[in-house]
Amino acid sequence: xxxxVAACVQLRSGTDPVAxxxxxxxxxxxxxxxxxxxxxxxxxSNLVNRxxxxxxxxxxTEERDGMLAALRQTARDRKLHVHIGSLAIxxxxxxxxxxxxxxxxxxxxxxxxxxxxxxxxxxxGESWRESRTYTAGKQAVAVDLPWGRLGVTICYxxxxxxxxxxxxxxxxxxxxxxxxxxxQTGEAHWQVLHRARAIETGSFMISAAQGGKHEDxxxxxxxxxxxxxxxxVLAEAGVAPGVIMAEIDPALVQDARARIPxxxxxxxxxxxxxxxxxxxxx
Numbered sequence: 092x093x094x095x096v097a098a099c100v101q102l103r104s105g106t107d108p109v110a111x112x113x114x115x116x117x118x119x120x121x122x123x124x125x126x127x128x129x130x131x132x133x134x135x136s137n138l139v140n141r142x143x144x145x146x147x148x149x150x151x152t153e154e155r156d157g158m159l160a161a162l163r164q165t166a167r168d169r170k171l172h173v174h175i176g177s178l179a180i181x182x183x184x185x186x187x188x189x190x191x192x193x194x195x196x197x198x199x200x201x202x203x204x205x206x207x208x209x210x211x212x213x214x215x216g217e218s219w220r221e222s223r224t225y226t227a228g229k230q231a232v233a234v235d236l237p238w239g240r241l242g243v244t245i246c247y248x249x250x251x252x253x254x255x256x257x258x259x260x261x262x263x264x265x266x267x268x269x270x271x272x273x274x275q276t277g278e279a280h281w282q283v284l285h286r287a288r289a290i291e292t293g294s295f296m297i298s299a300a301q302g303g304k305h306e307d308x309x310x311x312x313x314x315x316x317x318x319x320x321x322x323x324v325l326a327e328a329g330v331a332p333g334v335i336m337a338e339i340d341p342a343l344v345q346d347a348r349a350r351i352p353x354x355x356x357x358x359x360x361x362x363x364x365x366x367x368x369x370x371x372x373x
Contacts, residue, residue: 092264092341095238098127099269099299099315099335101328104139105306108149111137112158114332116165122334123169129236129339131174132162133299133315134188134205134246134271138179141307143224150181159191167197172236176269176299177205177245185226190243190269192234204228205245206254215275221247231257239264239341242294246270249284249298252291259292259354264344266294271301277312282324290322293348295339302330320347 100118104111115132122130137158140146153159156178166173175191188205206228208221231254232243242258242265249255249268258266266288272281281300289296295318302313313330317337325337348354 092238094338094340095128096126096336097265097295097297097317097339098122098125098130099297099317099326099328100130100132101300101302101313101315101332101335102133102136103303103305103311103332104133104136104301106138106140106145106149108137108151108157112161115158116161118332118334119162119165119171119173120169122336123165123171125334125336127171127336129172129174129238131267131269131297131299132176133269133301134177135179135301136175136177139271139301139305139307139309139311141309145307146179146186146224147181150179150186152181153189156180163193163197163199166193166195170195174241174243174267174269176267182226186224188221188225188245190232190245190267192236192241192243201232201234201243203232203243203245205248206231207247207251209247213273213275217273217275231261233258233261233263236265238339239344242266244268246272249288250280252288255288255292255294256354256357259294263292263294264341265339266292266296268296268298269300270298272312274310274312277314281312281314282316282327285316285318286322286324289318289320290351291353293320293344293351293354295319295344297339300328302328302332320344
């Protein structure tokens with residue numbers, strides 16, 4: 092498999108899908124001009140709005156979503172593989188948090204709806220209940236690219252290691268977790284989770300992110316990141332919108348998996364739960 096250049100487009104999406112689309116197209120064009128073959132955008136590329144009413148008032152179905160149409164056209168014009176980290180898509184009275192992988196002829200090669208929804212109350216007083224607004228996906232998704240197989244996940248999924256192992260066992264060489272991570276959780280866990288998932292699976296991790304203070308008041312961590320199968324950070328952004336790029340050598344996947352073959356050495360074992368008395372007796 093040949094090498095290729097991967098790019099992550101970091102956005103600071105607001106409440107206007109038209110403005111967000113223009114920003115994304117501009118940065119995709121920048122990535123293409125820089126020599127990228129595969130370009131990924133963050134979670135919720137078309138809209139970041141914590142107001143459910145405000146969000147539902149501007150959402151479109153997949154067939155009518157303006158960003159999806161625009162990025163399909165950009166893929167055609169620039170002969171790129173475009174991975175939309177996710178779009179908010181209207182599905183009845185709820186929203187699908189849906190990723191798209193688009194081929195250089197503008198066709199949709201894969202769709203993935205985020206499986207794990209983020210419902211939590213944070214110590215700083217923030218409360219998130221994605222399940223009130225979003226539908227959960229029901230299956231993992233992998234798609235073949237010219238350079239290898241890509242596993243498609245979104246944001247909170249990155250905390251569930253079994254999903255990444257399943258994707259690696261399904262032959263994925265590259266795995267993505269484009270995100271809209273909060274600043275607080277991102278500072279604590281973003282990089283270490285990506286390095287861990289890369290090391291555990293012997294895969295590249297490629298994840299674009301939202302970054303900065305958004306129009307709706309939330310603050311996201313940014314730090315779009317590309318990590319190789321040995322856990323080395325090849326490229327990482329700061330907080331501002333922009334593009335990061337790295338050359339990807341698929342041969343490193345097999346090298347890492349040969350050096351530390353955890354995918355073949357793993358064993359399913361029962362757990363023995365011992366009471367205090369049993370522990371003392373032993």
